[in-house]
Amino acid sequence: MATPLPRDPIADARLNWERHGWSDVAAPMAAITAIMRTQQLLLARIEGVLKPFGLTFARYELLALLSFARSGALPMNKASALLQVHPTSVTNAVDRLQQAGLVLRSPHPTDGRTTLIELTPEGRTLAKRATAALNSEVFAQSGFAEQDVDQLIRILGTFRRNAGDFSDEPARAEWPDHH
Amino acid sequence: MATPLPRDPIADARLNWERHGWSDVAAPMAAITAIMRTQQLLLARIEGVLKPFGLTFARYELLALLSFARSGALPMNKASALLQVHPTSVTNAVDRLQQAGLVLRSPHPTDGRTTLIELTPEGRTLAKRATAALNSEVFAQSGFAEQDVDQLIRILGTFRRNAGDFSDEPARAEWPDHH
DNA sequence: GCAATATACTAGGACATCCAAGGGTTTGGA
DNA sequence: TCCAAACCCTTGGATGTCCTAGTATATTGC
Numbered sequence: 001m002a003t004p005l006p007r008d009p010i011a012d013a014r015l016n017w018e019r020h021g022w023s024d025v026a027a028p029m030a031a032i033t034a035i036m037r038t039q040q041l042l043l044a045r046i047e048g049v050l051k052p053f054g055l056t057f058a059r060y061e062l063l064a065l066l067s068f069a070r071s072g073a074l075p076m077n078k079a080s081a082l083l084q085v086h087p088t089s090v091t092n093a094v095d096r097l098q099q100a101g102l103v104l105r106s107p108h109p110t111d112g113r114t115t116l117i118e119l120t121p122e123g124r125t126l127a128k129r130a131t132a133a134l135n136s137e138v139f140a141q142s143g144f145a146e147q148d149v150d151q152l153i154r155i156l157g158t159f160r161r162n163a164g165d166f167s168d169e170p171a172r173a174e175w176p177d178h179h
Numbered sequence: 180m181a182t183p184l185p186r187d188p189i190a191d192a193r194l195n196w197e198r199h200g201w202s203d204v205a206a207p208m209a210a211i212t213a214i215m216r217t218q219q220l221l222l223a224r225i226e227g228v229l230k231p232f233g234l235t236f237a238r239y240e241l242l243a244l245l246s247f248a249r250s251g252a253l254p255m256n257k258a259s260a261l262l263q264v265h266p267t268s269v270t271n272a273v274d275r276l277q278q279a280g281l282v283l284r285s286p287h288p289t290d291g292r293t294t295l296i297e298l299t300p301e302g303r304t305l306a307k308r309a310t311a312a313l314n315s316e317v318f319a320q321s322g323f324a325e326q327d328v329d330q331l332i333r334i335l336g337t338f339r340r341n342a343g344d345f346s347d348e349p350a351r352a353e354w355p356d357h358h
Numbered sequence: 359g360c361a362a363t364a365t366a367c368t369a370g371g372a373c374a375t376c377c378a379a380g381g382g383t384t385t386g387g388a
Numbered sequence: 389t390c391c392a393a394a395c396c397c398t399t400g401g402a403t404g405t406c407c408t409a410g411t412a413t414a415t416t417g418c
Contacts, residue, residue, distance in 0.1 A: 004346040009261050016247045025318035031328045034335035039218035041342050068195045082188050113383045113396040139204035143341050148334045149210045155327045156213035162322050163220050166184040292366040292413045
């Protein structure tokens with residue numbers, strides 16, 4: 001990480017927007033830019049913690065998702081939907097996790113199109129250890145005040161719902177589409 | 180964008196964290212995951228608007244930065260610092276912008292190590308048009324309530340300062356002043 | 359003044375993401 | 389029944405980000 005800048009570049013961008021007569025959108029521009037930059041900082045922090053485990057964030061997310069599935073296995077398209085990434089990104093992650101012996105592919109019992117991703121014992125162990133590391137080194141020291149965490153969850157939750165990520169109301173339980 | 184999920188996957192992840200006895204870090208985990216996902220959604224929206232201009236967000240950011248520099252030119256290392264990306268990312272962006280005739284490289288008048296990035300007239304025009312599009316199609320319809328925008332700017336600003344992005348005090352001080 | 363150190367940019371490689379396209383499997387309507 | 393449409397996964401290509409290393413230029417210190 002380089003030396004801190006003397007001034008906040010996003011605050012400066014906001015001033016530039018206002019100076020050019022775009023005051024009406026200067027604040028949302030600043031908020032959105034701040035989200036982009038914060039994501040970059042958080043991702044770097046997370047990847048730093050995962051590196052000793054030979055994992056990237058994308059691979060960790062898949063591993064963690066599998067570890068929470070009761071059977072330890074999920075169809076690839078389901079993983080793609082839950083992680084909200086493109087199917088090819090899941091293919092990529094599975095390729096590498098499989099090469100590392102952390103997951104394996106198995107055919108779906110009834111649907112010949114579908115491939116199941118299955119956690120190996122090594123994969124389950126590594127997921128546990130990596131989660132413990134993230135919990136203590138990132139999430140427990142997130143850098144956000146407690147009430148700000150709640151604000152973020154609320155604000156970004158509303159945004160994501162409006163963006164079409166999901167459709168439920170806050171707090172309910174049901175598992176859909178068991179085929 | 181696929182069909183909305185019936186349930187919020189991040190809220191589910193939070194429940195999983197709590198069920199495994201990690202309640203103390205479940206909320207920060209959810210907040211951080213939400214930031215990652217929100218960034219992904221916003222980036223996709225922005226890139227969609229910029230695509231007709233032949234720009235990506237990375238190239239647009241550089242173009243916009245140059246357009247706010249009085250001389251329309253910046254040293255590459257300065258651009259790297261202000262955009263807070265790795266120098267090689269700037270090299271990459273400049274390569275492509277130069278190929279498109281939007282910027283050009285010129286030697287620094289006094290420092291032989293430094294290369295200046297200069298906006299061409301075409302680059303300046305395109306920056307204006309792209310900014311207008313982003314303002315009306317993204318920032319003016321950000322999907323955040325007005326007071327939530329302020330919250331985001333405050334929360335993420337504090338985070339970025341603590342993370343070492345910059346060192347100045349907030350522009351509009353609500354805290355006791357010390358001059 | 360000259361060598362050692364620091365700084366600036368670029369080349370090459372690893373990863374991740376998306377899109378477009380292709381081949382196999384299933385489903386559903388004529 | 390049967391073929392077209394829908395669905396699932398993978399391959400190949402484009403982009404962006406970072407890291408490491410290498411080259412060139414400046415600055416510093418003796």
